[in-house]
Amino acid sequence: MKPSVSSLYQAVELQQEIPPLLIGERANSNGSKKFRELLLADDFESCLKIAQEQEAKGAHIIDLCTAYAGRDELADMTTLVQMCAGSVKAPLMIDSTTPECIEACLKLYPGRCIINSINLEDGGANLRRICGAAKKYGAAVVALTINEQGMAMTAADKLAIAKEIYAIAVEELGLRPSDLLFDCLTFTVGSGDENLRDAAIHTIEGIKLVKKELPGTLTVLGLSNISFGLAPKARRILNSVFLHEAVEAGLDAAIVDAAKILPLARISQEDREVCLDLLFDRTAGQEPKPLMRFIEHFSDRADDDFDEEKGSGRTPEEQLFHHVVTGDKDGLEDILPVLMERYKPLAIINQMLVPAMRHVGELFGKGEILLPFVLQSAEVMKRSVTLLEPFMDKIDGESATKILLATVQGDVHDIGKNLVDIILSNNGYKVYNLGIKIPAEAIIEKAKEYDVDLIGLSGLLVKSAIVMQESMAQYKAAGLKTPIMLGGAALTPKFVAESCVPGYDGPVVYCRDAFAGLKAVREFEDGTLTSTVFDRITSVEAMKPGVKDAAIDRDVPVPTPPFIGQRYVEAIDPQELFPLVNIQALFRGRWGYRRGKMGAEEYSELLTTTVQPIYDGLIEQSLEQHLIAPKVSYGYFSCYSKDNTVFIEADGTTYPFAFPRQTEAPHLCIADYFKTKEEGGDIAGFFVVTIGEKMAETTARLYDTDAYHDYLMLHGFSVEVTDALAEYWHAKMREELGIGDTNVQGVVTQGYQGSRYGFGYPACPDMDVHKPLFAFLKPEKIGVSLTENMQMVPEQTTSAIVVHHPQAKYFAV
Structure with a gap:
């Protein structure tokens, strides 16, 4: 972690x-x-x-x-x-x-x-x-x-x-x-x-x-x-x-x-050199000294004198490069015909478009450009290639490095894989994107059929990481030695190095994001690609798993739920959810509009003039096109805890929910927050919420039509709206239990009590608990199903256990 x-x-x-x-x-x-x-x-x-x-x-x-x-x-x-x-x-x-x-x-x-x-x-x-x-x-x-x-x-x-x-x-x-x-x-x-x-x-x-x-x-x-x-x-x-x-x-x-x-990109090279002279005492002994040169250099500097020169009189080659870097699609139809009078289409791609995209990647790596703008650049690249294709010979592009991408068996999440596809394909590589829920047998078959140079596998949650680990033996047995790139939120360099690398005869590489994947492909081309290694740092103090040292109050009263059992709710107005959307998580995390090295005023202007209007437009679009159809299956159930397990009693059956315990202090486990049978038992709440299938269908269409920027925006929006629905329903359940005063607008008061823990996330990463959860919540009626890896479909769905104990807080194991 x-x-x-x-x-x-x-x-x-x-x-x-x-x-x-x-x-x-x-x-x-x-x-x-x-x-x-x-x-x-x-x-x-x-x-x-x-x-x-x-x-x-x-x-x-x-x-x-x-x-x-x-x-x-x-x-x-x-x-x-x-x-x-x-x-x-x-x-x-x-x-x-x-x-x-x-x-x-x-x-x-x-x-x-x-x-x-x-x-x-x-x-x-x-x-x-x-x-x-x-x-x-x-x-x-x-x-x-x-x-x-x-x-x-x-x-x-x-x-x-x-x-x-x-x-x-x-x-x-x-x-x-x-x-x-x-x-x-x-x-x-x-x-x-x-x-x-x-x-x-x-x-x-x-x-x-x-x-x-x-x-x-x-x-x-x-x-x-x-x-x-x-x-x-x-x-x-x-x-x-x-x-x-x-x-x-x-x-x-x-x-x-x-x-x-200030972002470094907005500081001229001359200004940088004067600063570096002073910082590193360069040209010491010369007159004037670095400090005096610095003072004189900036003596008449205006506060807003940081804008880069806009540039004028660019050649067509420079214009195309600039279009890619700035993500500007306008005017490509005028520039490309001029360039084709002097260059073959493949030369335009290899000598102008690909270097421009590589420069965009370098700027992203330095923090001087944000992910949404990278995708806009990719759209320019894609549009340019589309305009050039009718004039290309059939042989053009056949020698490109070939990569197979797939989301592993049972996993329905594709945003990470698709970003890798966008970045690689628009850097001149041939990508075969097999889609989601792809079994190892199909990956082996297609890798051989397409004779690919690399394989990229993606998966979001813990179960998918295990699938990757277990499939290594299959790839080895099939005779594959093709380098395999692994990516996904649940993966770490340690897991890949210790659990995946030993099971395969070819290089196995951990890729944190799409640009790490691009780096791995370039290392493959250079002949320097090697398996991920992990340098273990020995822990100074290791405590035995299972030790409890968190002081959990055992005398907390058990609230009285309005009913015992399961219910469905479908009449939810989508506009109730928008005030609960985590704007920071959406703008910075999902969309990638991070400040980075950007100046505060510049970043504020970006949020005001670009990002907020996108968000407002997506709200309007989702309402007009009925993209959000909130539905809930939830309920309250008698339960009791024993050690690390909470036993749920539903429909005459007892379902065990085993939770992991932290291996380091304070050694928390979700089961700690529930009373034992000897203490009289307890009440647990559960829910499955979804915003429906139409949102997923719409994001898929955007991706298929190369609208990469809009795809990222709508997908991120849909994930955060789903989380807002979970927060909205958690508030409703707290209200029903009488343990919180969070109103539907999300105003948290001192009455907020307890926590919700999403299955597949840090405190309860095991997705297998979805099987008993589906047995008594029966969310199939609201259109939610399970994959063989216990992940929910549609993707814009989430589940949780609702804990009423006032000491319940978020933690990771």
Whole structure:
């Protein structure tokens, strides 16, 4: 499982797919004059608004600090932590050096926090207290490279202190390496102090050393210190360039004002070089010195002087390249005939279109372009090839590398596979997309028939990963040695390396996403493709599975349900669901409109002018075309727990639901939240909800007609609307049980109690429980069926067990 933190609303991975993790720094009484003045005026609502504004501008985490002379830090922090818990989706960083304050906040916050910070300034006494609280409440910790002699200045000293902290926090106190975010500290290069001319160099080198010498740990940096003392406009550029260099060195997270970071693509090469001269003390000894050159260079810079030149007078070759990179289909019919007067169609594809798509992939990898725009570029590529095809010889393209793609047997999810198809086919490769639920026998048959060079297999949930593992023996027995690429949400490099690679004679490669698949294909062409390997990091402390150390209250009263048994509900207005759609998850996660290296204003404009209108248009389309038909099968059932199993009594039959237990503290299991038979038994709720088949049919048509961008948009929208339906019905069930006051608009009050756990997800990954669930909920009547791998059809369907216990929370095993 990837190291993450969480709020009441969402989990955030500490290692972002496109680094760094951005930690908003403005809700800090020491770093923000505005925040401090609001705090001194006891204007907590406005303090909260600053946190919310940072989230809107792209911060993944919000740093919260209220320490200030004359104020009651404990009272201020606990007040704001509670307010943020209910109103800010981004997880919190508790910024305090007072153990009592930190622990009070951890008790209140309904998620996993980061603590900022620990150090060895007092020899480790405070560190031990704070790490003890982090261990107890499951928090991550920022560790500053400071000891009794002060702040580490050199890279070697930074590493030495980091190792000391690691020894105490991990080896002595039992934190995991991934619980530590080391801050190697940086000092300004803008003061003119000769002793600090190499400050950035030592910080960059310190990050590299920590990542190398302390594997599994993470790194963080208070970014803006590097430019302290310089003009605001120049600081913005220097900070942005320094951030890029730090990320290249291995930086995982940055404490920044997200609104003041520029995407590197918007900084001219000349500006970059001047910044790099200062950061790395280049051309030292020359006059003027790097600092003076930097000051002079930016002395008359306007704040909005960051736009790239639009360019004019492009050649037709450059125009086509630009069309692909910008995703602009208009005018292709005029450009391509001109180019065909000078080039053969295949030359246009290989020498212009494919390099343009590769450049798009490179920009995506750097975080300078977002996934929706990649798909728009792919549409330009596809349209261009379609226009060129009538003029191509039959032999054209026959030598292209051939890849077979399939979603494995029993799995109905195809969005990941189809994205791989889009990226590969529009980079000049021949792709055979077999579709979903493809058995190993068919994959073997088609791989031989098409004589493919690579095989790509996809699957979303845990069961699909097992299918991939078990099918390796079949591919081996069939004599295949074709490289196999594996991808899907349930896969990890460790699983592929240890469970799939040994069972097959050819290379088996873990691919995190479509661009990792593209990289694997290119490595195959270069003759460098090898199987995935996993470097195991030995755990310092391993606790036996099955140990219970979570204190679950056994005296919680059992609510009285309105009925016992199963019911159907179909009269649900789709407009009731839209207020519950998780906009952040949709825009950033499903659609890929992440801020990345984009400036805050630019990102805000993108959301306002592009993303929100797409969302509004999909709501209108779904209502006009009746794409959403919400239906529910649900019920309440008597039950009791024993060890890790909940026994459900329905229709005269007892159905066992076995749940896994965490192997690390606090060793939670869903069964812990239910009373045993000896305690009098309990009540469990279950539901299956679906928005129907029409949405899936519509997304399939978009994909088949090469409308890649619209396909991604509608598919992501449908998944989040399905999740909104699940949240809507969970609210209804809490209302029926008398344990929550969440109204249909999704306003969560302090009456919210319990949790819902979706089958196939972190706390209950086993999909086989769908078999007993279908036996007593009978969702076939609302059009839902099961595949042989226990996955539900239509894809836009979800299921869950509803737990009423007030301590029930989300966790992973």
